[in-house]
Amino acid sequence: MGLSWPYHALGAYLDCPIVGIQQVPDDGPGPESIRDMAQRYADTVQSLYPGGPYHLLGWSFGGLVVHELAVELRRRGCVVGRLIVLDATPCADEVTDDITAAVREAEILKYVLRANGIDLPADDLEPFTYQRAAELIPERQHANFGLPSAQLLEILVANSIANERHRSGHRPTVFDGDLTIFVATRGGNDSTLLEDWRPYVRGDIVEYAVDSTHNEMLNAESLKLFGAQLKAALVDGQAPGVSAAGRSIAGVTGT
Template identity: 40%
Template sequence: LLAMRVTAAINKAFDRRIAVRTLFEAPTVAQLAARLDGAGGDDTEVAPVEVLCPGAGIPLICIHDGFGLSWAYRVLGQYLDCPIVGVNQVVQDGESEPDSVHAMAVAYADRIQSRYPIGPYRLLGWSFGGVVAHAVAVELQRRGQVVDKLILLDPSLNTFLTFASRTFDEAALLKHVLQSQGITAARGQQFTYQQVSELLEQHTGSTEALPAESIIGLMSRSITTNRRLLARHHGGTFHGDAVIYVATQSPSLGGKRRALPARLTLRAQRQRWTRLINGKLHLQPINCTHFDILHQHALNQYSKELNEVLGRDPGS
């Protein structure tokens, strides 16, 4: 969501029309500068599976967040050399809408195997994506496949459910877009996509901060669906080792951040995941909030170890 504000400022400053997803595709200043000459781009198409960053070796397959998008994982390309592949929450041809996290995992395992028929597989997921990544790992093992790396970024069930319990329907997302551009709205006031577009044009002279209507719809549908699926999810057992990076700051939205005792957050995550992972469970505290774990200040704390984990041979 912060990318909306950044792209709007860039477009205004440089008189360009870059799409929101461009910021994820070119997350460094140098990469983004190169894109300005060819500004534009399709901000509406979301592929079921897409290569977020090229590289050599075994791909790291990243499962979408609670909003249904994997684009935020592009930032990992600045720290890792392997291919980074994203799985997005869009229904692929031949699939039906999943009615459980397990059904979602089955569909995603099918997608992964259609592109990469033989493992070993390496899976990563943040927040809700961590829960699904674990379920995909369980499903791939059930099929006799090898999953040698399972990496979860603060897969906090309670955090996601608390966050998702807020009203995050399409109207709320549109209101957030307005607020990100300094346009205030009365409590309870509702807006349509067209109204937000007109307000942005009137107040800022541009609608570039507004993602495509299809993206807003996808985000809204995804978080509503995922809240329902997660509330009734009971995970299976993954037979192998796993690494969990645990955020130790309060994830409260809009409130003052406070550091939680690392031992308490680590204990809570260990209790939650020990019954779901039959192997070594390595938990690493990260001094950040749940929502910042893919930001630079957080990645600086664990990217070196993450490289070592991915470079480690299975069983070492």
Template identity: 30%
Template sequence: MNTDVLLPLRTTGSGVPLFCVHPLSGLGWCYAGLLPYLGRRPVHCLQARRRPARDLAAMVADYLATIRAAQPDGPYQLMGWSAGGSIAHAVACGLQRQGARVAFLALLDSFPSTGEEPRPVDSESDRLDLARTLATDLGTRARQDPGEDATRVLRRLARHSGLSERLLSELVDTALGTRAAVRRALPGTFHGDVLHLEAARESRGTLTPRAWERHIDGRLDVRRVDCRHVDMMRPGPLSVIGPILAAELSLVRDRTRIEPSQVRDRTRIEPSQVRDRPAPLVIQHGQR
């Protein structure tokens, strides 16, 4: 499995590349299911380094350098699922501070941090939570066996995924560091419109995607997808999410042109597929 920081899912094709930021697991493979919906567009994923960044600012600086090495000039297009949405928002703000144009930003069931210091880590319960999250990101449904610990989850995941237990344990450590970094950081302000796709089968109390409005100088377009947070990258939800992203990216394409030399190395949606009304929503404990 490729664990490089830049994971190219498709390098050929035409148009502005889409950069997808990893969820809490640190891996970008979960976005591969989007490829059939995105035409010939190049798609790259940002993956977490095995040694967790000391804070979100350091992570963003690393990803900015990685993106600009692959695509030196804008416009840029970004998206992220769960914790990846918060990181994508921070990267988009960083690109704008550098004077670059960000033409597209999509957040998939992601919510802004309040900047609060993370609670003390309960090492075993947190590792178990993140081991199960990692199993989901790798396409394996984690069983909720009473009394099961993280070691057993990772051992079973190693058998199913073909990855070593050592690598999987390192990924869990990375996820712990990434979650702490994201939670400590207050979001900046993104100057532009943002698309938010919300998992409608979640109960989140008073927290809604509209919380992003404090961190966006532009229009927030909220769409609801009939799924759970953990299922957003599965085939059923992707059959709705993929066409939405394709349609919105095609609108950006109509306003944006990029030559292939600048890059290195409207699908129709039925109204019944998407509910536009935002509903009160909360980040699950383990938002990825």
């Protein structure tokens, strides 16, 4: 959706500055591809921290972007200290072209409510609109929580649709360093992310399994499960994991 808000929860585990790069509209044209995003974001991080090194983390779609950002920073001669992706697949699944803005809006609203602990009725047959979402908040006794504004929601919907288009046309460039992957395993699905990323990473790959769903990876409960490992991987680079075949193992953007 292009927001870095979910990453604020990492502050409970990391003793370092956390810079979130958001996909927000400006006066110019939006990015035309993930590589275009990576070039823009590289400009941003270099302007903030010209000397590096850069420790990069991305979740979901942000994992694709941060991998390409790492490639771009290396192309510019920068040092990428760590590259970490949270439950991100390197290549797109089949993309459905007929998803409407209304359908995507409903998906985003449901995600926002669930992320804030608001249960959704399983048998609700009404169209899930902004008004319906607003009605559920007092019904579920969450008076202190407010929905994003209608204008922001419109931006999130546009970002989500554009990002799906970018993802469908993206083939990752090979990164010449190491990669750490945290995989959401809730639901019993066997992960192939380590093998999926192997063609696009020249260095070592370490994988961790997290008992979480994809959408809950950055909530407080899930971070209790892997926050310490994440800190070790990001700051120390010494947390144990499962390595990719071929080399031995010694040791941020929005969905």
